[in-house]
Amino acid sequence: MSNSIGEKFKVTSFGASHGKALGAIVDGCPANLELSQEDIQKELDKRKPGTSSVTTPRKESDEVQILSGIFEGKTDGTPITGVIFNKNQHSKDYSMFKNTPRPSHGDFGWMSKYGNYDYNGGGRGSGRVTVGHVIGGAIAKKLLKTQDIEIISHVTQIGNIKAEPQEFSIIRENVEKNPVRCADLKAASEMEKLIIDKKSEGDSVGGIVETIAVGIPAGLGEPVFERLDGDLARILMNIGAVKGVEIGLGFDVANHTGSEINDEYHIENDKITTKTNNSGGIIGGMSNGMPIISRIAVKPTPSISKCQNSINLEKRENEKIEIKGRHDPCICPRVTIVAESSTAIILADHMIRSGFIHPANLEL
Amino acid sequence: MSNSIGEKFKVTSFGASHGKALGAIVDGCPANLELSQEDIQKELDKRKPGTSSVTTPRKESDEVQILSGIFEGKTDGTPITGVIFNKNQHSKDYSMFKNTPRPSHGDFGWMSKYGNYDYNGGGRGSGRVTVGHVIGGAIAKKLLKTQDIEIISHVTQIGNIKAEPQEFSIIRENVEKNPVRCADLKAASEMEKLIIDKKSEGDSVGGIVETIAVGIPAGLGEPVFERLDGDLARILMNIGAVKGVEIGLGFDVANHTGSEINDEYHIENDKITTKTNNSGGIIGGMSNGMPIISRIAVKPTPSISKCQNSINLEKRENEKIEIKGRHDPCICPRVTIVAESSTAIILADHMIRSGFIHPANLEL
Amino acid sequence: MSNSIGEKFKVTSFGASHGKALGAIVDGCPANLELSQEDIQKELDKRKPGTSSVTTPRKESDEVQILSGIFEGKTDGTPITGVIFNKNQHSKDYSMFKNTPRPSHGDFGWMSKYGNYDYNGGGRGSGRVTVGHVIGGAIAKKLLKTQDIEIISHVTQIGNIKAEPQEFSIIRENVEKNPVRCADLKAASEMEKLIIDKKSEGDSVGGIVETIAVGIPAGLGEPVFERLDGDLARILMNIGAVKGVEIGLGFDVANHTGSEINDEYHIENDKITTKTNNSGGIIGGMSNGMPIISRIAVKPTPSISKCQNSINLEKRENEKIEIKGRHDPCICPRVTIVAESSTAIILADHMIRSGFIHPANLEL
Amino acid sequence: MSNSIGEKFKVTSFGASHGKALGAIVDGCPANLELSQEDIQKELDKRKPGTSSVTTPRKESDEVQILSGIFEGKTDGTPITGVIFNKNQHSKDYSMFKNTPRPSHGDFGWMSKYGNYDYNGGGRGSGRVTVGHVIGGAIAKKLLKTQDIEIISHVTQIGNIKAEPQEFSIIRENVEKNPVRCADLKAASEMEKLIIDKKSEGDSVGGIVETIAVGIPAGLGEPVFERLDGDLARILMNIGAVKGVEIGLGFDVANHTGSEINDEYHIENDKITTKTNNSGGIIGGMSNGMPIISRIAVKPTPSISKCQNSINLEKRENEKIEIKGRHDPCICPRVTIVAESSTAIILADHMIRSGFIHPANLEL
Numbered sequence A, B, C, D: 001m002s003n004s005i006g007e008k009f010k011v012t013s014f015g016a017s018h019g020k021a022l023g024a025i026v027d028g029c030p031a032n033l034e035l036s037q038e039d040i041q042k043e044l045d046k047r048k049p050g051t052s053s054v055t056t057p058r059k060e061s062d063e064v065q066i067l068s069g070i071f072e073g074k075t076d077g078t079p080i081t082g083v084i085f086n087k088n089q090h091s092k093d094y095s096m097f098k099n100t101p102r103p104s105h106g107d108f109g110w111m112s113k114y115g116n117y118d119y120n121g122g123g124r125g126s127g128r129v130t131v132g133h134v135i136g137g138a139i140a141k142k143l144l145k146t147q148d149i150e151i152i153s154h155v156t157q158i159g160n161i162k163a164e165p166q167e168f169s170i171i172r173e174n175v176e177k178n179p180v181r182c183a184d185l186k187a188a189s190e191m192e193k194l195i196i197d198k199k200s201e202g203d204s205v206g207g208i209v210e211t212i213a214v215g216i217p218a219g220l221g222e223p224v225f226e227r228l229d230g231d232l233a234r235i236l237m238n239i240g241a242v243k244g245v246e247i248g249l250g251f252d253v254a255n256h257t258g259s260e261i262n263d264e265y266h267i268e269n270d271k272i273t274t275k276t277n278n279s280g281g282i283i284g285g286m287s288n289g290m291p292i293i294s295r296i297a298v299k300p301t302p303s304i305s306k307c308q309n310s311i312n313l314e315k316r317e318n319e320k321i322e323i324k325g326r327h328d329p330c331i332c333p334r335v336t337i338v339a340e341s342s343t344a345i346i347l348a349d350h351m352i353r354s355g356f357i358h359p360a361n362l363e364l
Helices: A037-047 A107-114 A120-125 A127-145 A168-177 A185-200 A228-237 A250-255 A332-353 B037-047 B107-114 B120-125 B127-145 B168-177 B185-200 B228-237 B250-255 B332-353 C037-047 C107-114 C120-125 C127-145 C168-177 C185-200 C228-237 C250-255 C332-353 D037-047 D107-114 D120-125 D127-145 D168-177 D185-200 D228-237 D250-255 D332-353
Strands: A010-015 A021-027 A064-068 A080-085 A150-158 A207-214 A242-247 A265-268 A271-274 A292-298 A308-312 A317-321 B010-015 B021-027 B064-068 B080-085 B150-158 B207-214 B242-247 B265-268 B271-274 B292-298 B308-312 B317-321 C010-015 C021-027 C064-068 C080-085 C150-158 C207-214 C242-247 C265-268 C271-274 C292-298 C308-312 C317-321 D010-015 D021-027 D064-068 D080-085 D150-158 D207-214 D242-247 D265-268 D271-274 D292-298 D308-312 D317-321
Touching: A010 A127, A010 C021, A010 C064, A021 A127, A021 C010, A021 C064, A037 A064, A037 A127, A037 A332, A064 C010, A064 C021, A080 A127, A107 A120, A120 A127, A127 A150, A127 A332, A150 A168, A150 A185, A150 A332, A168 A185, A168 A207, A207 A332, A207 B250, A228 A242, A228 A292, A228 A332, A228 B228, A228 B242, A242 A250, A242 B228, A242 B250, A250 B207, A250 B242, A250 B292, A265 B308, A265 B317, A292 A332, A292 B250, A308 B265, A317 B265, B010 B127, B010 D021, B010 D064, B021 B127, B021 D010, B021 D064, B037 B064, B037 B127, B037 B332, B064 D010, B064 D021, B080 B127, B107 B120, B120 B127, B127 B150, B127 B332, B150 B168, B150 B185, B150 B332, B168 B185, B168 B207, B207 B332, B228 B242, B228 B292, B228 B332, B242 B250, B292 B332, C010 C127, C021 C127, C037 C064, C037 C127, C037 C332, C080 C127, C107 C120, C120 C127, C127 C150, C127 C332, C150 C168, C150 C185, C150 C332, C168 C185, C168 C207, C207 C332, C207 D250, C228 C242, C228 C292, C228 C332, C228 D228, C228 D242, C242 C250, C242 D228, C242 D250, C250 D207, C250 D242, C250 D292, C265 D308, C265 D317, C292 C332, C292 D250, C308 D265, C317 D265, D010 D127, D021 D127, D037 D064, D037 D127, D037 D332, D080 D127, D107 D120, D120 D127, D127 D150, D127 D332, D150 D168, D150 D185, D150 D332, D168 D185, D168 D207, D207 D332, D228 D242, D228 D292, D228 D332, D242 D250, D292 D332
Parallel strands: none
Antiparallel strands: A010 A021, A021 A080, A064 A080, A150 A207, A207 A292, A242 A292, A242 B242, A265 A271, A308 A317, B010 B021, B021 B080, B064 B080, B150 B207, B207 B292, B242 B292, B265 B271, B308 B317, C010 C021, C021 C080, C064 C080, C150 C207, C207 C292, C242 C292, C242 D242, C265 C271, C308 C317, D010 D021, D021 D080, D064 D080, D150 D207, D207 D292, D242 D292, D265 D271, D308 D317
16 A cells, blocks of 8 residues: 655655544655644644534544754754544444445455455545644645745535635635635525535435636646646545546536637736646646646445445355444535645645755755 | 656656657566457547547558567566557647647646646646556456456447446447447447537537446455555546546536445355446445446536637747637547556556466466 | 665664654565564664673663554554653753764764754664664564575674684574674684773774574565665665675675685576576576575774864864763674664565565465 | 665666666756767767777677767757667577576575576676666766866775885876776786786686765765765665775774864865875765765675686575576676766756756756
8 A cells, every 4th residue: 555645745645534643744844944833733623523513523633743954943954744642542432343344435346355354444545644734734725825925625516506606805804704604605505405415315415626726837747747727627536525626617618719718818008827727736647836626525424324335345245234333424524624724735736846945954 | 746656566658749659568477368459449449549530531550569477478577568659640730739738738837847848749748648557457467367257348428418327238348339439329329429510610529438347256445545446546536627526426526315226235145246336346345246437527628719718838828729620520530449448557566466467378 | 865775575764763763664575474563572672782891881772662553463554663661861061063064974064955954862873763764673673584585694703803614503592692793703802802992092993793584585685776686785874884795705705706706506406506696696686596605894983082083063163072972992793783673574574575475465 | 676766867778788778867956958979978888898909809889879868969868868779699508597696696595585587698697787786877077067066086096916006197198098997007917917817717806996085075975874875875885796895084083082183273275185085075965075085895806717616596405506697797897987987877856856967957
């Protein structure tokens, strides 16, 4: 198994839902970046469940400790290790999942591939492992901030409810104002209601999360096989529950002609922009200086309490399964932080790779 | 720049549209695979332009030579080099593109990042570089065939015309019967008409290409950061003109509840399947034994002959551009071969990585 | 900075001498390997200082905790994290080293490259970071043991005292019997005396460490750029204080003719061996089934208490330095464990890469 | 098999001794480096056999063609492909080697690992594949020259004849004056005589090659697992016939105390040097600004015409072998170019990785 991502800014993630600890190592962050435990904790708190009507009431404390990589308040170029110790590892009996994979959940793959599967709370297949993404992303964001790059993810659709597009400044402000993390406050309250409805039915619902990154210079990404859009698509598709990724106009390009959607260039005061941004900030695999815009399709949480058909892998026979427990009826709100973090990791990596940030030392 | 993809089955691509030659090296193909020049030529011929009403009439011979890696008709474990020499390198004057980037084409990125840009025919930013993908993909397909894995890509949408879903065997048969490579023959002829219309208007049109891989064992892909869906999303998004990638139900998951789309397991005669395949053959980042289904959104060719606004990078001022030349009015039909090849490369790589194919020698 | 090694069996190391914690993550160890904290602790105890007349009397407890990767006593294919918390981080004042690099110690490189250098106890440039190698190596050894591969390192020279060659079984037995970890017990006691002498003079002394690996199948390693000898040379040269690496006859090949040292093949009972093993088990970059033998040159510890010339990097002027503290007068005995561990990591990695060990699951 | 080396400046080598062609792709060379076919040809000519009394009289033309990566006389950031077509592929019958591995030659590994082995002239196990190293190295040298870095390799020992140490400027001048490429002209003529003697006996002889790189800034290399000395050791040990690598004082450190060989710092006119260079320019895995000095032990060519014992792998029985053909009686003179090239590849790669050379564009 490989649990690392990034070439120069490399994040290695470890730990399982109900194991001793989870965390991540960031290797390759340049020295002299001011960084504190609070910078990371702040981001983890956004991901934390049990904080609103639309997430699981399950409590996870998620207190991070930095074990290495900081000297006198700044990074020193060595690997930064962030770890979260699990408080109550054995709160519950998960043995009914030992041989019976949950439909549309990773269980079956883990069981057949590795043989020895920690099925407690989903083990390393749990959404809880994204604390590693968030630790990596928090450091990446702090690094990108030194270059005036900012990233925000927000929910644009839940079920059949779609948000109206908003300005970047409004999005930044509004996502913090509602538990769904949707920038259109009217849609947000309808979404909240829909999620609570589905929860009461023992069901779950999907949605769409958009991520916008501003302040990106032109020239990130490398043509052909290490393109910026490819690397973003990869890390976003790697988030559990994501089944689609699009950049700019995305799937809607299929419905258009070139003359309708080509982004024409414009220069004014020596600043080059495009009149439209249907490309979502990336053309030919490289950033063009416009905001980078991606959207991901997030499936409904597969863990639902309704009775489902499954199989018993030991007995080799069909078996029903009912998944009790306190699952998120919709993970989109919490996925926003993971999408933001994932995007930040790739952008930080490419900023170093493309020579915009010095690989060893921020002061050089 | 990095022009390689794959960890064990690694494809390195080289060459530019109007340079001396283009090609690819495949490093990591196990020994003892029967392989001939014809195996590769056959695939290249599908990508070749100038063969139908819907592609550019521009002729490219694309005759491949294998320079290394084959001994007595079989691979010998050493790097396989396939090269295509360009016949007429300097057929045309491209100097009007030297300082004036084409809207929504990679030119601008190349110019600003590398400074010394071979603008002739788009240089290495040209779609012509996908001959490297096809060389790699042809070898990957031959390797996968030894494991009874088959991959087919077909066009499912052009502009507002959508094809009806078809059975795998029908798709295989029908794509070869029409120039659009669409399996719904009725839709295909409407698509053909639409493309010819747009061409006559000096415009272009987008579409959607679906890829289906059958015969995949359960357990390909590695959870968290080297998932199979992430790696597929990456290589597919890396294809020029692709702006979106989805697996299984894709973006439509946003509109559904868990109980509607969860794939329930079923066992019969010790064979495990899922009743539906909304996951598109991948759950938790690993294959589950069902067909792997992806779709990509392909934008309309950005090179259109209509007059467009651009800039002159040397003079630093706004400038109009008219792109003469014989461009594909819709690249979806030719992208099918590139999508097939890209999918084959990732699947071959993961088949070796996951231990289904011996890394050194097919006879072991 | 990059702190990872290995392609399939990947070790990522973290932490600094006087930081909160040090450790390593092993990613890529197949599932179903029995592994306990004791397996790792046992190896760490061999590296531990303060245990004999020839090491520093400095105490380091080095108690490892496994934070992830084990389920019900066996690996589960997920990353294995081993961590050692430092007990007394701020035992001493190291401020005299803040701007004054120690001759032949890494200080100067760290200071000039990263700017923000944790100079306490050498920070991440300290020999103490090799606990990460040992954690990785302990897991690698356990994995290799399932394939009947065994690795032993021993001291063959200290200063001008050279050990007589010994049989593998004698080496295994004798290294544990003396603090120098030399298999020739007579030489061992002379070496011990020499080390104590040098220590009393405030000086240090160098030596040679040999590593022997038995039970290796033929065919590990890949020709040209990922050869087994190259990968071994790399990890061994990467050990601090190592200035030379040789395989088999090593530098002595310069003094010989082909007819004198070629290893002739012999077959008996269908078992192929070579009559001599001047190649040290590796020819053409691949193992040939004979024992793999390497030797490394270990320089005398650069930290000596004698007064030395150095510079003050802040004042930009020459300055004398006297390094007080309890340093190893000869690190060869402790390096044996690090050489064993490093060799084990590379062999485990290549056993998986070459298809001798299944990448995901030991039971397959 | 993997045939690539380097992270940012990546060389991928292909081809076999008697195949259609051999060559290399350099991916990651920044744009705007002036580069011509002659720059590469010049280096290949130094490696070419048949040019003196001490090499094989076998003729190999080795005319390189650049197929991609150069635009208007300069690199353009895309992969640079250099290829050499073999003129007479089937000059000789090699079938006696089909099942009978030559002692101390890679044959046995190739046969047992890959099954389908091109035994003609040693196939890809032949020293001839180092044309790929030289193509990569020629480009690396040209790149390093823009930073005033220069690299020279020379022979310091053949059999029992050792050269006296010489100044860098003398070495540069003298290596071109004699076929042995030894800078001590008196020793050179004795070496030449020894080689010719061994040749007439149907035997071969080993030696030592030293490489010196000057002009290196302090701070190349990354501590722990991607150290500069480790990466140099790897690429040098990867050269066929090399059995040992040392840096600076090398194996002689074993005979010394810290006070004898520590390199004390000195500052004068704000320039920092060390009084001695026993570390060979690398401490703690990073360059310190002093010349980087390595030495490799080169074994006698294993192909000798004396009768030797071997085995027949098909018949599974012992068999004698006599290797006819025109082999180098000593490959040290030709290895100098390969060592120079290999060193240049690693230094170019680390110059980019450490931020001394811009990764995309020399003009930035």
